[in-house]
């Protein structure tokens with residue numbers, strides 16, 4: 001996975017992304033925004049906001065910044081906000097979540113929905129999410145992780161060599177992700193149909209602490 005392959009993949013997906021990945025993964029988006037329990041005046045950062053499927057879910061009282069590496073995905077998000085009369089719901093910026101332009105401690109809550117298995121370097125992503133999140137703030141993720149079901153897990157392993165073309169890693173391991181990023185979740189729970197995805201919630205209290213020495217992320 002590299003940033004160019006990701007941009008190309010999501011340029012292809014942008015127009016029909018909502019049809020393929022909208023409704024089916026919306027329960028996970030809703031679960032995470034509910035769990036965020038956003039308070040009045042909070043500053044929220046959503047990385048990899050894509051076509052903005054989550055944006056109508058946030059309450060009016062918060063200020064939301066959404067970033068994405070794909071201009072084409074963000075164009076779709078802008079169409080959505082215009083169409084729904086939600087122009088002020090979020091500020092949308094083309095930016096690499098692994099190299100963010102925000103100052104340290106800029107946000108109360110930072111969230112990534114279906115992004116961790118897409119970025120080139122998930123460890124770097126989490127480091128950046130921690131950096132821009134206030135100490136004591138919260139980090140939220142929802143993602144599909146490598147299935148423990150032998151059949152589905154086997155299919156995901158077979159698909160792994162196609163990660164570049166697919167635009168995500170089908171065999172992304174939760175244990176490995178937690179070990180490599182040092183995230184110490186206070187809540188992990190299944191979401192979406194058939195518990196296909198996992199919601200992970202962590203407090204931003206230990207920057208890069210507790211990382212395990214495991215090999216670099218690979219598609220195997």
Ligand SMILES: C[S@@+](CC[C@H](N)C(=O)[O-])C[C@H]1O[C@@H](n2cnc3c(N)ncnc32)[C@H](O)[C@@H]1O
Pocket residue numbers: 003006007010021029047048049050051052053054067068069070073095096097098112113114115118119120
């Ligand atoms: C599977 S989509 C998820 C989109 C949206 N969060 C959702 O709930 O549907 C992954 C998104 O992450 C974006 N992305 C991948 N790598 C990124 C990076 N390094 N920085 C910012 N966005 C990135 C992609 O462009 C794409 O829009």
